[in-house]
Structures are given as C-alpha cells and as structure tokens.
Amino acid sequence: MRVVVALGGNAILARGTEGLASEQRETVRAACEQLVDLVAAGHELVITHGNGPQVGRMLIQQRAAALEVPPMPLDVLDAQTQGQIGYLLTQQLGNALRARGVTRPVVALLTQVVVDPGDPAFDAPDKPVGPHYTETELEFRSQRAEGDQAEHDPLAADRVIDGEAYRKVEGGTWRRVVPSPLPVDVVEIAAVRSLLESGGVAVCGGGGGCPVTRAGGDLGGGGAVIDQEPTAALLARLVDAEALLILTDVDAVLLDYGTDRQRPLEEVTAGDARRLLDDGQFPAGSMGPTVAAAVAVAEAGGRAVITSLARADDALRGAAGTRVVPG
C-alpha cells in the first residue's frame, strides 16, 4: 500500500524534554522503531513532519543574535528545519531498517510548496510563530522601527512593526502572526514519485514545506508558513496514496471530548466528518486541522486514518484509529 505518514511534532521534539539534539535523536529513534514495521510490511512510505518547536527555537536564536547576524525569513527557516529533521529521520529510519535486514533507501528531499499569492491568508495573518514579547519589549521595538511614527492604540490587539504583524495572545503577551496559506502544488513531486517507484522511502514536505509563490515563471519565497496537515493531504493526492496516516498523541479521535459521553470515533464518512467539524467538535487549536486534512483526502476519494505511532500498523489494517472514508 502507498501511504503518506504525517508525523506530529512531538514525534521529534517530545513534550517535557529540553530539546537537546540527543533527546530529539532518541525521540526520532523511538518513532522510527514504529515506522519500520510499516516499511517491513511492504508499504511505500512518504513521511512528512511538523517543525513548529524547531522553527520557534530558531526564531529565539535569531532574536538573540539580531545585532550580529541578519535573521532569515520563514521560508528559509522551514528549509533549515527540513534539513535538521530530515537528517534525524533518514538516519534513524535507515538504522531501524538495517537492524531488520531491510535494504531500502531513505532520502529527505528539500520541498518547495506552491501557494497562491491571492490566498486570503496573506491579508489576514493569524498563525502565531516564535517567542512571546512583553508589552514593553514590543513598545521598544516599535519605537526603534523606522517609519513607525504613527500613534497606536495601546488597547489594540494587533500591531504592525517593520512590516511584521503582532497580536496580543492569552496571558497578555504578544506574538508575531504570519499568513498560513493553503498548499496548491509540490515543486519536487516528480522526484518523490521516482523515489517511491524505485523502492525508496521519501521524507518531504516537512513543516508544510517552504512556501513559494509563482511570479511569471519564477518561484520566490514567501513570508508565510504552511500548515503540516493540508500539505500531507496534498502529498497523498499527488502521489496517489491509498491512505494518509496521521500520527498524533491519541489512538483515535474522540467525540464529545471532555464530557461524560466522550467516545472514540472508529469510522466516519467525509460528509459526516465535515458536519462534525462544522459543529465545532474539533477545535482549530486541537484536532481540527488533523480531521480537516483527513476529510480533504477522503473527499478526493482517498482514505485517511488518524491514530498514534504505537497503533500505526494496526490502524492500516483497520484494527485501530479513526478512519475517514469517502462518502
């Protein structure tokens, strides 16, 4: 079976760890111990992954050294995390495969993902990235910024400094918010397909991929981030995957979460899942994007399964997880 696997961020930088390189390598090693079952079972895998914590850390480093080193924009930072995480994943999955005597190339391909410059997200940046700023820090930055001489409303929840949008978040601190446009194409998709056809495992589209827009024939980088889930759904369609396997913290999606009627959802049609989404069963900050990606795949005629790393193999055999099917 050809499967796109979307690894949650905590499969790389585990919650409750400091994020030392040795810890990230160990977390990835443990994830690969599970993924290796899928490869050994003969599935063709495309692996994609989140990068939120890693980009957040790079933004903190960039801020700390801003007087010495020019900061890189978000498309370049995504590329850096594709390198960083792609390295750990290919190394550890390669090790796990060799330990099983399975000889399959595992290769990370740097992935540019095309977005539409007319995507409404560019006019309404709303994805928080990077460090929290206090009111005072933001005021200081605002005063230093050239051309930002206009009076501002101290009660406003949004500010623009040097062309970057900031928003007041829960707790009263501020964070930068950036556009999160939808992915429409993957530049390197032919190479991903070739690698699969030659028996390889492809790691790509990490952190949603480097966002690029087309201007004439040219691609250029965008000051945006792409969500991991819609890129995973797009990859599944572009490689004609038989399933999108979204690996998260839980064995299955829960209905009526947090109430006494809470129960796992085993199988659901795309239509019913869309209605549950619209009813607010899955909040945007929680399972919303995951379920939405699964629905997108099922609406395009594919099959999506949401489960935990530990149940991945069971879930592909229909014995675990939440299956979202066409209909």
Added chain:
Amino acid sequence: MRVVVALGGNAILARGTEGLASEQRETVRAACEQLVDLVAAGHELVITHGNGPQVGRMLIQQRAAALEVPPMPLDVLDAQTQGQIGYLLTQQLGNALRARGVTRPVVALLTQVVVDPGDPAFDAPDKPVGPHYTETELEFRSQRAEGDQAEHDPLAADRVIDGEAYRKVEGGTWRRVVPSPLPVDVVEIAAVRSLLESGGVAVCGGGGGCPVTRAGGDLGGGGAVIDQEPTAALLARLVDAEALLILTDVDAVLLDYGTDRQRPLEEVTAGDARRLLDDGQFPAGSMGPTVAAAVAVAEAGGRAVITSLARADDALRGAAGTRVVPG
C-alpha cells in the same frame, strides 16, 4: 558529460555583503545564471557547495541564545545549512532553467557522509569553526564549565572546555577547533545516481555533508566537519563523473603566486600537481584543498577543472581554467 560542480562559499554568501537572505538569494541567482549554461548544454550535474559562513552564523546565534535554546551539534548544523542553501539553489536554478525553456527537475537531497571513527583527525582537531572568543570570555567559560577545575597554562595555545577544543589564533583571540576527517562514503549515493539517470540535477553533499560514523550497523552523528573539496572528489568518483568542476574566485590556478613570475597553470598531470602541492605552491588556507581535491580525482583516473563561475562552460570545453589530468 556527467559533471560534479563544487561551488565555493562566495557563490552563496558573497564577500562584502551582510548576508541578508535577499543578498544570498541574489548571489545564488547570479551563480545559477552561469550554471544554467551547463545544464542547457546537456551536461548531467551534481552540485555541491560550501557552508562555512552559514554554519559560522548559526554558531553565533546558538551562543547568543544558549541560555534559552540548547545548541545543536555540528552534524545537525550541517543538515540545517544543506536545507537552507539547497533551497536557494534549487529554487534559483529551477527559475533559470524555466526561463530557458529547459524542463529538468532540480532536487536537493539531504546527504550523510560516512567518516572513519579511526581517522587521525579525531585525535587532532584543527579546523576552526564559529565565533572568535577573547581571552576573558574563554576564561569565563572555562570557570563555568563543570569538571574543569584543573590549573591551565595561560600561555598554552590549546584549551579543552566541556569536551570542546579551543585554539589561540592569529590576533590573540580563540576559536573552537573541530576534527575534519576524510569522507569515505555517501549514504544517499543511490538516490543521487537515480536522479541523474532520470535527467535531474542533484544538489547534495553541502558543506561536505553531515559527518556520520558507523557503529555496528547503526549510523550516528559525529562532532566534526568534512571539508567540501574531498567530498566533491568522492562524489565525482561515486557517480562516475567525467569531470569535477571546482568553481572558485579565479579563472585559473596561478603558479608562483604573488611573485613577478606569477602565471596561470593551464594543464597539469596529477603527478606534477602533487609535486607542486608538496613544494608548497598552494597553501592550506588558500588553493591547497582545491588543488588536492582535483589531484584526488585525476589520480583515480578522472578529470578535474578549476576555474571561476563565469568561465565554467569554457573550462569544460578546454578553453579556460586549470585542468588536472591523470598521469
């Protein structure tokens, strides 16, 4: 002709610029305007590149944010630069090819390069990386470091702090020095070959590649950096390239550099070039590694050409540059 192209670091982060992302993109764009001639002429290209300035900047950022974000080791930083530079190169070369109406996939593959844990470089770290430290800064770090209670000789040119070696450099400042072992294999070479065979352009082995060592069947990261030039020579042998094209600042290697007998070297056998190296014609901090890589390729029966970006196409046709040939 199948050609491995080694791009010097200044083809990405040009001297005299701040290193803004926009400047790096423009510098890479200009380099790709030259490289596109080689692709359009029908050559199969593997492109590799340096990463010294980029890793240096990341080390400065890591130092600045060290209390907030755990620093990543050198193998992971190399992976980050492979992502960063691979992104700029694939994007800009792709643009240049489309502008010429040439449809060829350009893909950056994350590359692990195997080194021998018994390489003598591991016992004698001598490659300077990262920021300069003053005597006072080093003393402060030394006092903070756990287990470093031993008295040290203030006149010593080498110090070890927290397992990291530091050396006093010209000007009286200190820099970290790391092992620079020789590359012996490229883990992803099969995927590089497949990409070439399907008409693609491969970007790989950036910054010499992520240094990894084998322990049993497992690969693990090493606290080392690999020089770009020997990795380029290794790639040329592994993909059976007809030429290694080393692009640098100068149109050709100069003999008796800086004297009134200074003259360009047009063609030289591997044996003669080795003797010139041994005679000290090409210092280690200057053209030494470049000529040594060319000699390594010619000694293995291949052909190497050293020239500037602007003369790359001419050089492959034998009309420019310094050619190092077997013999």
